Amino acid sequence: MMLRISFSIILACTLALPLAASAQLTLSYPRQLTLTLSPENPAPGETVRLSVQSYTMDLDRSTITWSANGTPFAGGVGLKEASIVAGPVGAATRLRVQASDPDGNAGAAEASIQPSEMDILWSTDSYVPSFHHGRALAGTNAKVRAYAFVSFARAGGPRIPESDIIYRWLRNGTAVTSVSGRGKSSASFPGPAPLRSDTITVEAEAVDKSVSARASATIPATEPVLALYENHPLFGILFHRAIVGDVNTDEHEEKVTAIPYFAHISSLNDPTLSYEWRVNDMPITPDSEEPETLTITADEYTGPADIELSLTNAADIFMRSLGRWRLVFGGETGIFFGGSSVFGE
Amino acid sequence: MNHERLFKYIGIAAIVFLLFGITGWYWYIKGETAALGAADRARGFSIGIPSFLGSRGSNSANSGATPSGSATVQEGAGGAASGSSAFLRFLGIGEAPMRLPGAGTPEESASTSAPTRKTPRFWRVSLAPVAGASFTAGSSTRLRYIERGTGYVFDVNPESGEAVRLTNTLTPKVYEAFVGAGDVILERILEEGRSVTLAGKISTTTEDGLAQLQNANLGGEIGEITVRADSEDILTLTETAGGTNLVRSRWSGAGAERIITVPAGDFRVLWPAANRIVLVEKAASGIAGSAFTATAALTPLVTDVLGLTILPNPADGPILFSSDDGARVRLFVRAAGASDAELPITTIAEKCVWGSATVAYCAVPQQIPGAGFLTKWYRGEVHTEDVWYTVDAGAAKADKLFTIDSAQAIDVESPAIDPGGSYITFQNARDKSLWMLRIAE
Numbered sequence: 142m143m144l145r146i147s148f149s150i151i152l153a154c155t156l157a158l159p160l161a162a163s164a165q166l167t168l169s170y171p172r173q174l175t176l177t178l179s180p181e182n183p184a185p186g187e188t189v190r191l192s193v194q195s196y197t198m199d200l201d202r203s204t205i206t207w208s209a210n211g212t213p214f215a216g217g218v219g220l221k222e223a224s225i226v227a228g229p230v231g232a233a234t235r236l237r238v239q240a241s242d243p244d245g246n247a248g249a250a251e252a253s254i255q256p257s258e259m260d261i262l263w264s265t266d267s268y269v270p271s272f273h274h275g276r277a278l279a280g281t282n283a284k285v286r287a288y289a290f291v292s293f294a295r296a297g298g299p300r301i302p303e304s305d306i307i308y309r310w311l312r313n314g315t316a317v318t319s320v321s322g323r324g325k326s327s328a329s330f331p332g333p334a335p336l337r338s339d340t341i342t343v344e345a346e347a348v349d350k351s352v353s354a355r356a357s358a359t360i361p362a363t364e365p366v367l368a369l370y371e372n373h374p375l376f377g378i379l380f381h382r383a384i385v386g387d388v389n390t391d392e393h394e395e396k397v398t399a400i401p402y403f404a405h406i407s408s409l410n411d412p413t414l415s416y417e418w419r420v421n422d423m424p425i426t427p428d429s430e431e432p433e434t435l436t437i438t439a440d441e442y443t444g445p446a447d448i449e450l451s452l453t454n455a456a457d458i459f460m461r462s463l464g465r466w467r468l469v470f471g472g473e474t475g476i477f478f479g480g481s482s483v484f485g486e
Numbered sequence: 487m488n489h490e491r492l493f494k495y496i497g498i499a500a501i502v503f504l505l506f507g508i509t510g511w512y513w514y515i516k517g518e519t520a521a522l523g524a525a526d527r528a529r530g531f532s533i534g535i536p537s538f539l540g541s542r543g544s545n546s547a548n549s550g551a552t553p554s555g556s557a558t559v560q561e562g563a564g565g566a567a568s569g570s571s572a573f574l575r576f577l578g579i580g581e582a583p584m585r586l587p588g589a590g591t592p593e594e595s596a597s598t599s600a601p602t603r604k605t606p607r608f609w610r611v612s613l614a615p616v617a618g619a620s621f622t623a624g625s626s627t628r629l630r631y632i633e634r635g636t637g638y639v640f641d642v643n644p645e646s647g648e649a650v651r652l653t654n655t656l657t658p659k660v661y662e663a664f665v666g667a668g669d670v671i672l673e674r675i676l677e678e679g680r681s682v683t684l685a686g687k688i689s690t691t692t693e694d695g696l697a698q699l700q701n702a703n704l705g706g707e708i709g710e711i712t713v714r715a716d717s718e719d720i721l722t723l724t725e726t727a728g729g730t731n732l733v734r735s736r737w738s739g740a741g742a743e744r745i746i747t748v749p750a751g752d753f754r755v756l757w758p759a760a761n762r763i764v765l766v767e768k769a770a771s772g773i774a775g776s777a778f779t780a781t782a783a784l785t786p787l788v789t790d791v792l793g794l795t796i797l798p799n800p801a802d803g804p805i806l807f808s809s810d811d812g813a814r815v816r817l818f819v820r821a822a823g824a825s826d827a828e829l830p831i832t833t834i835a836e837k838c839v840w841g842s843a844t845v846a847y848c849a850v851p852q853q854i855p856g857a858g859f860l861t862k863w864y865r866g867e868v869h870t871e872d873v874w875y876t877v878d879a880g881a882a883k884a885d886k887l888f889t890i891d892s893a894q895a896i897d898v899e900s901p902a903i904d905p906g907g908s909y910i911t912f913q914n915a916r917d918k919s920l921w922m923l924r925i926a927e
Contacts, residue, residue, distance in 0.1 A: 184786070260776050260789050262751035262767060264730075271681035272661050272674065275864030276752055276770035288729070288750035290776075290784055300783070327729070327749035358774065368865050375635040376615050377659035377676060381915055383866040402865065408679050 172197045172248030176238055182354045183227040185256045192222045193238045198248055203240040210235050227256040231294025255351070258292035261341060261358040265332060267365075267403040270380060278363040279339075280403030281459035283332035285360055289343040291326065293352045301347050311342040323348065333362040335459050365404040367450060367464035372396040372434055387445075389469045396436045399450050399464060405457050409433040413456040419449040443471030605647040607924045608888065611911065612640070615918035617673065618663030619911055621904040623716040629904075629911055631920055632663035637673050639688060639699065644909045644922055652688055654696035664720075666713040670737040671699055672720065680706045685720070685737050704739045712757050713737075715905075721755050721763060732765065732780055746780055755780075758798035769795050771858040772812030788820065793860050797835040803843035804879045808834040810860040817848070819879045827882035831875050834860065838877070839901040839910060846877040847887060847910055847925070849898030869897040869916050874923060888923060896921065 175194045183189045191207065193200065206216040207223045215223040228234055234254040241247040267280040279285060289308055293301040304324040310317045312330055320328035333339040338361040346353035369384045378398050399416070406414055409432075416432040418425040425435060437446055446468045454460040611619075612631060619631035622641075629642040637657025642649045653671075661681070662674040669688035674681055686701035709730075710723040724731045729749035735742035745763070756764040764787060767775035775794035778784040788796055793810025804821035806829075817829045817838075831850045838848035851870035862868040874888040890896050897915040904911075910923045 184789070258786050258789075260786065262748065262776065264750050264752040271676060271679075273864065274754060274768060275861055276768040276773055276775070278770055278773070278861075286750040288748060290778075290786075292783075292786075361773075366865070368867065370866070375658065377634075377661060379866070380661075381866045381918060385867055410679070 172240075172246050174198070174238065174240060174248040174250035176236065176250035176252045178236075178252055178254065182259075182352075183254060183256055184258050185227055185229045185232075187227050187256070188224050189227055189254060190222065190224050191236065191238070193240065193250060194221070195240070195248060198240060198242055198246055200240055200242075203242040205238060205240045208237050208239075211237075225254070227254050230256055230258060230292050230300065231296060231298055232256065233296040255296070257294075257352050257354045258290070259343075259345060259354040259356040260290045261287055261343060261356050262290055263287040263341065263358055263360060265360075265403075266405070267363075268406045268408075269402055270378075270400050272380065273402075278403050279332040279360050280363055280365045280405055281332075281335055282405040282454075282457040283403070285330045285332050285339070285341070286327065287330065287341050287343070287358065288327040289345060289356065291345045291354065293345070293347050293354070295347070295349075295351050301352070305348045306345050307348060309344040309346075311344070313340055314342070333360055335362050335364075337362050363403050365452075365460055365462045366402040367452060367462045368400045368402060369397050369448070369450075369464060369466050370400065372398040384466050384468070387467045387469055391471065393440060393470070394436065394438045395446075395468055395470075396434060397448070397466075397468075398431075398434045399452070400433070401452055401462055404452070404454065404460060404462070406454065411454075413454050415453045415455065417451040417453075419451075421445075421447050437468065439470040445469050604645060605922070605924070607927060608890065609647065609922055610919055611642055611649070611922050612920040616663075616913055616920040617660040617918075618665065618900075619913070619920055620665035620715050620902055621909070621911065622665065623667055623905060627904045627906060627909070629909075629922065630665045632660060632665070632671060632673060634660050634663075634918060636660075637663075637699070639671055642922075644904065644911075644924075652697055653699045654693070655686075655699035655701070657684065657699075657701070662711075664711065664713040665715060666718055666720065666737055667716050668718045668737075670713065670718050670720075672711060672713060672737070673699075673701070674711070677706070681708070682706050683708050683711060685739065687737070702738045710753065710755050712755050714757050714760065717760065721757055723753055723755050732763070746782055746784070748784070756796070756798055758800045759802065762798065762802070764796070764798045766794065766796050769793050769810070769860055769864075771810045771861045777807070795835040795860070797838050797840065797846070799840055799843065801840070801843035803840075806835045806838050806840075806846055806848075806877070806879070808836075810834065813857055815859055819877070819882055821879065829877060829882055829884050831877070831884045833872075833875075837872065837898050837901065839903045841876075841903055841907050841925070844878065844880045846879060847901070847903070848875050848877050848884070849873070849896075849901065849912070850875050850884075863915075866915075869895075871895045872898045874910075887925070 173195055177192045179190045193205065200221050201219045204218050205220045206213055208214065209225055214225065236252045236254065237249060239249045263285055265277050265279045265283045265285050267277045267283045269275065269277045291306055293306060295301065303326045307323050308325045309321045310328045330341065338359050340357055340359050342355065342357040344355045371379045371384065373379055384397065416427045418427055418435050420437060428434060448466045448468065450464045452462040611629065615634035617632045617634040619629060622628045622630050627644055629644055631640050635658060637655065637660045638651055639653040640649050640651050657673050657675065659675055660673045661676060664672040671686050671688065673684045675684065683704040684701040685704050686699040689697040689700055691697065707724045708722045709725055712721050718737050719734055720737050722733050724733065729747045730751055730753055731747050732745045732755065733742050734745055752768045753765045754768055756766060758764060763780045764777055765780045766777035769775055771793045774790050774792050776789040777787040777794065777796045779787055787805065788794060788807050791807060791809045795808050797806040799805050804819050806817065806819055808815060808817045815832050815834060817831055817833055817835065818826045819829060820826050831848060833848050833850040838846050840846045849872035851872055859868060871892065873886060873890060875884045876887045877884045895916065898912045899915040901910055901912040903909065908925055910925060911920065913920055
């Protein structure tokens with residue numbers, strides 16, 4: 142009888158061993174894994190780099206399997222990094238990485254990719270002439286208007302309207318609460334201080350927090366640039382050919398127009414502007430109707446005409462632009478860009 | 487006594503009136519003399535600036551002034567002098583028909599209906615500054631351009647070089663011009679510092695072979711504008727307090743339909759295909775920009791690229807885009823499902839034109855543009871000397887196509903290709919002259 146009981150206990154213990162062993166594995170499962178995505182908020186079609194780390198498993202000896210939406214797409218021993226291309230806006234991808242080492246330890250981690258698009262578009266109120274194809278940069282005292290372009294969509298759903306997105310605007314890292322809030326996709330800011338750059342950042346998040354993104358734009362302060370152009374009687378202002386360096390001319394009279402790029406003005410004859418022209422050190426009273434234009438009559442004079450223009454703005458204490466050019470009347474070559482390099486410099 | 491005094495006063499008054507009259511006449515004559523002098527100067531009688539040498543004040547004599555010579559110029563279908571244009575002729579504007587420098591003997595080119603000579607591979611279509619040009623869509627290839635000084639419209643046969651002036655409506659100082667389908671012409675001028683857009687159609691009725699350009703004033707609110715050679719519609723960008731409005735309308739401004747309003751941004755508008763519109767932020771060296779396909783919403787095309795300029799593909803194939811980070815210029819090709827590939831040429835996308843779905847032609851500066859190139863180029867402060875390359879976008883390769891004689895020093899802008907893919911036309915940014923290159927040797 143004692144023998145039967147002992148055998149039963151031994152048998153029970155023997156049968157229970159695997160259960161005990163199994164219970165022991167369950168207690169150690171899963172091991173801690175950390176899954177990192179770069180970038181965290183990818184754009185559609187953007188390649189996302191994935192990496193996995195663990196402080197409790199030797200991943201270099203582990204068999205690692207990567208899967209997206211349940212389908213393995215990469216795997217191997219020690220394969221701690223992988224990449225995947227983000228789908229379109231609204232197409233969420235569930236990522237899972239599993240690892241198991243030779244000692245029987247195992248771990249897993251999961252993450253989700255919710256592709257979204259975001260960009261900051263901006264413009265300034267700085268002056269550039271009509272037909273200018275370049276960007277109007279932020280001159281002194283400029284105002285900047287920014288728009289946060291956001292393309293959010295819930296998984297399989299339509300785009301989330303701007304009214305269902307909360308925008309948080311920051312200027313140089315400081316939140317600007319007055320322009321932030323639900324549906325506030327655009328905002329205005331004072332331009333950067335002279336010699337500095339402003340970083341405009343916007344953080345956007347869907348009202349239901351299903352998707353979020355962040356974008357930044359750097360807007361440098363730009364000194365107004367004075368450019369001088371020939372104002373041709375038949376062709377108008379020759380914007381395509383600025384006067385740079387010494388310029389020879391066979392004409393007896395030249396009409397030139399100065400353009401203050403990026404100045405904070407509404408027009409060239411803005412009443413706040415003060416044009417101070419000098420030719421060969423002689424001050425010239427500007428024309429009240431067209432102060433930006435100067436006509437130099439050489440008559441029989443041959444030689445250089447050193448033109449100097451100082452431009453100040455009564456409404457903008459930081460603006461003081463100075464330009465110097467030389468027209469050589471009766472120049473030998475008559476070449477407009479005489480003495481200049483191919484780039485006019 | 488009273489009569490005597492009265493006569494005296496009348497006499498004094500008459501003398502004063504006479505003096506005023508003489509003075510007024512003097513100032514009138516002086517003003518007219520100055521105007522005529524200005525016109526003379528504009529005609530280039532004493533201008534030594536290279537871009538205007540031979541321009542004779544922007545007239546048709548400049549057309550077809552080929553390096554090796556091969557073209558003729560006609561005025562309309564008749565080509566004869568007319569009373570209505572006598573005054574313009576007096577000013578030296580629109581003179582025609584006339585022989586061109588180096589155009590061969592009169593016998594060789596007297597017959598304009600059957601040109602016997604071909605143009606050289608590379609030739610100058612117009613020495614006079616040109617406001618805009620485009621190949622026209624239709625059965626026969628024609629290059630249509632608008633003179634900057636006069637606003638006159640010309641058609642050029644790219645094969646024979648024969649140029650015909652079409653219009654006699656004088657619009658001086660045209661800064662930008664566009665050619666649409668159905669003889670639509672847009673001309674942009676400055677009035678008191680503000681741009682004004684004139685939209686018109688070339689009249690079907692002619693006088694001495696020349697037609698009027700019946701212009702409608704689209705006003706001064708339009709910032710950017712573009713057209714397609716196969717459409718009578720136009721796309722415009724206008725600034726309002728609410729942002730930038732992208733509007734499609736008929737050429738006359740009728741039937742305006744707002745496509746989208748973007749609350750902020752500084753854009754140019756491109757129209758690479760009839761059903762595809764691209765908004766691209768205006769570029770500056772070292773400033774990040776983005777481009778979007780524009781419908782009722784924006785769809786990113788290329789984002790966050792420093793000094794971005796872009797050339798969308800009319801065939802919906804790969805796109806070319808360039809960056810100018812302030813120090814160097816790079817050109818890339820982006821194809822669907824592939825990583826961006828950098829091309830082995832240093833130029834901006836604005837100097838390129840697509841020839842087919844995967845082949846583009848790019849003008850490449852011989853010298854690497856210096857720092858801040860793009861910003862300075864837009865201001866006309868720097869210029870390049872370009873060489874033409876063929877770009878195989880599929881293989882991300884570029885091969886030299888044509889080397890421009892260094893004496894020409896051409897800084898290519900606004901390139902366009904004919905529907906058959908045989909000719910490229912472009913302007914020289916140094917002087918706005920118009921040029922043409924035959925792609926095949």
